[in-house]
Ligand SMILES: NC(=O)C1=CN([C@@H]2O[C@H](COP(=O)(O)OP(=O)(O)OC[C@H]3O[C@@H](n4cnc5c(N)ncnc54)[C@H](O)[C@@H]3O)[C@@H](O)[C@H]2O)C=CC1
């Protein structure tokens with residue numbers, strides 16, 4: 001793995017804060033430039049939400065977080081940076097001014113991306129600016145899509161970096177206003193404004209129409225695949241024959257835009273308050289994030305939609321399966337020291353976690369498969385006390401037929417190795433209790449885990465005692 005790299009975030013609002021979290025939680029150092037005196041607080045709150053959601057997507061630990069810094073000087077913020085992400089408000093004059101400065105101060109090696117929702121790279125380029133559009137989706141730390149528009153060589157460099165931080169770069173071949181996704185979103189947004197303006201529906205009714213129906217479909221199949229199925233056995237051609245005429249019926253208002261009068265704005269804001277005003281924005285974000293994690297984990301299991309992007313990112317993360325916890329007071333004796341039995345308990349928890357991950361990762365889960373312990377060897381190297389923060393890294397040493405060999409490495413947060421526990425296990429059929437070969441998908445997953453990484457070099461061999 002490469003050493004920490006640096007991203008500069010220029011504009012740390014809703015989107016800049018999300019980019020900061022995405023890079024930081026993937027091990028990048030992040031420097032923020034934003035004149036708003038509240039920027040540090042706001043980014044801190046976005047980060048707190050990102051920390052509770054992004055790691056939940058993966059069954060491997062993300063790299064250690066990078067360093068976050070705030071700067072009053074743009075030139076200082078972009079020093080030695082590999083990526084600059086501009087996320088200032090959607091105003092062309094402001095973007096021009098910022099990109100003129102970035103052209104002067106940013107290192108030549110840096111990718112310069114703009115989060116713009118709708119401007120084209122040729123709109124942004126002034127005075128030789130080499131900016132590409134890197135348009136993300138809110139929340140940037142959870143949603144993988146980034147629309148990339150601009151020079152092909154810059155897009156190629158950007159794509160490699162975005163994949164490294166778990167994102168899905170969509171290369172857009174022709175620059176157009178609003179790229180691809182916002183063009184679609186704007187159409188739905190415009191129709192929704194008409195529905196409120198014409199008093200056909202409230203904001204809540206429109207949201208129900210989306211989330212109770214087609215919104216659920218879109219996360220996993222998009223539009224065209226969904227409509228292919230809607231054509232029945234005759235497929236897409238039949239679907240188009242049946243619903244083609246509707247395109248000429250008055251089903252949409254298309255480019256006709258309602259005037260955003262103060263009255264309409266007030267009406268929508270009041271309906272939105274009535275619908276969601278009982279929760280703060282941060283609470284709504286957490287609700288959204290928990291739901292997205294659930295959806296993304298399901299997609300990961302079926303390898304559809306964004307699930308494949310998460311799996312690809314996870315495969316590039318270091319392999320140990322890590323369980324973290326704080327040693328509770330109840331585990332300690334009168335002197336505050338933790339006994340061998342409790343250390344074994346930590347290893348058992350890590351083993352349960354491995355079983356859960358391996359069993360649940362395979363399609364549909366595995367009901368009748370289990371693991372039984374045959375032998376366990378504990379090697380104690382350093383005492384643990386109540387209150388210590390510890391992590392247990394589990395390595396699959398061997399996965400061979402009915403046998404499984406695991407090594408758990410128990411260490412404190414400061415890196416002190418406290419113990420290793422090596423366990424010999426056998427796969428069992430839970431219905432009969434008899435040893436058995438594991439289900440094929442489980443065996444494949446365990447073999448994959450056994451392949452990387454090698455057993456850590458500092459792990460004492462089984463049975464070895466401290467001098
Ligand atoms: N909000 C959204 O859902 C999405 C927005 N975007 C795009 O991201 C960009 C930023 O939008 P938001 O984050 O929503 O806006 P925002 O208003 O939440 O944040 C903008 C930030 O830029 C800062 N700023 C203003 N002038 C600056 C300057 N000269 N230098 C550095 N920082 C400056 C402001 O203090 C503010 O913190 C826009 O281009 C927008 O189109 C893209 C995807 C989604």
Ligand SMILES: C[N+](C)(C)CC(=O)CC(=O)[O-]
Nearest residue numbers: 116117136137138182185
């Ligand atoms: C409304 N919007 C144009 C700012 C939306 C986006 O740009 C993307 C998103 O996150 O929905």
